[in-house]
Amino acid sequence: LHHIARNSGKELCMEEVRHMISKSTVASDECMDLDDPIVRENFTELLRKVMQEDSCTWDAIRFLDKIVKARHIGFDYRLKFDTFGRPEALMWMFPHQRRNLLRYGHTLFLDGQKKQFNEFGWPYVGPVIKDSEFKVHTCAESICIEENNRVYAWIVQSMCAIESRFNILDLRIIYADQLISDAVLVELGIQDTCTLRCDYYHLLEEDWPNYFGPHTHNKIKPYLQKMLTSRTEDEHRNAYFSAIPHVQHNAEHARYLQKIYSKPSYFAGYYLRAIEGHMELKGYVPAEQSYLR
Numbered sequence: 001l002h003h004i005a006r007n008s009g010k011e012l013c014m015e016e017v018r019h020m021i022s023k024s025t026v027a028s029d030e031c032m033d034l035d036d037p038i039v040r041e042n043f044t045e046l047l048r049k050v051m052q053e054d055s056c057t058w059d060a061i062r063f064l065d066k067i068v069k070a071r072h073i074g075f076d077y078r079l080k081f082d083t084f085g086r087p088e089a090l091m092w093m094f095p096h097q098r099r100n101l102l103r104y105g106h107t108l109f110l111d112g113q114k115k116q117f118n119e120f121g122w123p124y125v126g127p128v129i130k131d132s133e134f135k136v137h138t139c140a141e142s143i144c145i146e147e148n149n150r151v152y153a154w155i156v157q158s159m160c161a162i163e164s165r166f167n168i169l170d171l172r173i174i175y176a177d178q179l180i181s182d183a184v185l186v187e188l189g190i191q192d193t194c195t196l197r198c199d200y201y202h203l204l205e206e207d208w209p210n211y212f213g214p215h216t217h218n219k220i221k222p223y224l225q226k227m228l229t230s231r232t233e234d235e236h237r238n239a240y241f242s243a244i245p246h247v248q249h250n251a252e253h254a255r256y257l258q259k260i261y262s263k264p265s266y267f268a269g270y271y272l273r274a275i276e277g278h279m280e281l282k283g284y285v286p287a288e289q290s291y292l293r
Helices: 002-006 014-021 037-053 055-071 095-104 149-162 183-188 200-212 214-229 233-246 251-261 269-273 285-290
Strands: 076-081 087-093 107-109 128-130 136-138 141-144 173-175 195-197
Touching: 055 076, 055 087, 076 149, 087 095, 087 149, 095 128, 095 136, 141 149, 149 183, 195 269, 200 214, 200 251, 214 233, 214 251, 214 269, 233 251, 233 269
Parallel strands: 107 173, 173 195
Antiparallel strands: 076 087, 087 141, 107 128, 128 136
């Protein structure tokens, strides 16, 4: 898989051939950087061919129709097709997941587990909720050939189609990482009634240190934390102005900090606290917790 995804075109040496045909576990050696656009495109195309041309896909669909539906009343699934009528995503819901959506679907946590870190080797998306006891439950499950806004919107639309009693206008908050944009809300027609929120941990510990660099980030981190957790608009504004002197020497950093400040619906703590059902949460950690069960 490592060789195919990179599509190097080079001839393999004998050592590489032995390694590829070996039956030993080599998963750690195949863990790839999927942020590389060439690697991601090649791997997505590989998964597309498997899902669309391998007979296992159609065997699985027949299994869902003949066995699972018969044994689990209320179970249903949906297939997403491309413009040529070929499958590119599959999602399913069991009765208990439909109940979870109805009872606690006002707040959703969306995240995809990368194919290289799960047992099945496919991008996996399991929208989750938190109940009144702060326990994590899935509302649906899905495998797809890639993560993007269209797939996330389709999953939520399919959930609403299967559980027709759920009104999508009741969805108030979606917690997600920066792979998901407001385009999902627009696609779902809820851009005026639902708020897309960032993830506290990924921004402070991964995205922002990489963007600002360790030196600048260490200086402005306390102010960024204050903006994310602010209880009032004044607290948010004061944190922003306190951070400005540390980035004003870099025009790009200054513009990005201004972008953070000017989008309170996504970044500001005081904005989130004003939304009913925010549950004092800071991100999509529940979605990642569901993968560990």
